[in-house]
Amino acid sequence: MGAWCFIVLSTLIVFSILVKLGFWQLERAEQKQQWQTALSARQSATVLSFEQLLEQSSNENLTGYKLSTQATPILEQVFLLDNQTVDGRVGYLAYQAFEIDPTKPWLLVELGFAVGGIDRAVLPTVLAITEPLQLTGRVYQKEMNPMSSDLMAEPGWPKRIQNLNIEQLALLIDKPLVRTVLQPNNLPNDTRAHPWKPIPLSAQKHQGYAVQWFSMAGAFGILVLYALFRKLKQQDK
Template sequence: MKAPTVRGGTIFLVLVTLLVFTILVKLGLWQLDRAAEKQALQQALTVKQAAAPLDYQGLLALAESESLTGYRLEVQATPVDAPIILLDNQVYEGHVGYLAYQVMRVETESEADDPLLLVELGFIDSGLDRQKLPQLTKLSREVTLSGRVYQRASNPLSQHLLAETGSPMRIQNLNLPELSQTLGLPLAPAILQPEAIPGSALPHPWQPIPMSALKHQGYALQWFSMATAFLILMAYLLIFKRKNKESSKDK
């Protein structure tokens, strides 16, 4: 009467082994696919950064058809009446702080009302007291700015602006449509990170790809290693169970 139970237990163990092994392998393959995507993105960034700088009209035209991250831009910009924006929960070289932004009007030959440009002023440490926001000196005159542009990926867990009133204005996510609505100002769909800002020494972290292809490949190796280890362990258990079954029969 015990044989069917033992056989049924073996079949169940085999099915569980195949299911878990398949899931682990698929997770590893998914990470390899992500690594390939990141490699393609990095190649596209390299091509964009090697090209000549765009003018503002050219950048806005490209926004309708492709990602703007990585393109170089050179503009004449003038400050507008808007608060400094502080993007919360940023980390740079082990320090927690903010990325600061200022809204600027780009001088163009177009007669149309172009959207305003959000310019990254740089990273600033938040300090120990989060109730006290850092104060930055705004750009107060027309300047020539040259640098690269980026579009931040939305956070799937929380993508709303969550703006706090005041000047500077602290936000939790750089949601440009919501920021535009909050400020009551039209904003371009990308941010300019200047190579240098007159009178400012704030650093400008550049991480257009949140996770590198190499990291995805490392995660893939971990999933494949787990799948191999799990398969070896379950094979050992099946062999051990079979030997115990044969020993029971001999007795």
């Protein structure tokens, strides 16, 4: 009897976990749908000034809003975010920090995608901006991976980094940085790709995962019932 109780209890626990994972994916799909709606609204919202960006960035994720600001490249060095892919090509996203106002935090600006070579010891050449610019574009804030979020900056310039950890990057350059990053659309002579992935997984992806979890729960339940039916049938004989 004890063995049967253990089997039934284990079955209920596994089945419940699979079903809960399915509902969790449905909740994530709903969240992503709401986030997509918000992003669409932000695309048509009024262009933010840098002061407005500073006021709001401490309270919310401003991904998708447009920004226009005068920027000065005091630190003419480039950071290369590792392990990026665009159209099947592996490489880096290049960034440069700009001063907006001597009394305010600096702004990290995306310079675009640079294809990596076969030899990882050889980094791509990305020229830094050297002249002040009136930059316009949209801002984003990358989600941090809880399993790996450290900057892991390597020696030399351009400086290869593994994660876009704004706080650690600010410590590295010894200047405060705004939490959001600007993806400009008016860099001079800009031929690099600027991938836009504000939502890593779409609502449809989460819905697909939910179907998979529910299917696994259903298949598991059917197998257990079948095994139980055969066991009872053998006992009757």
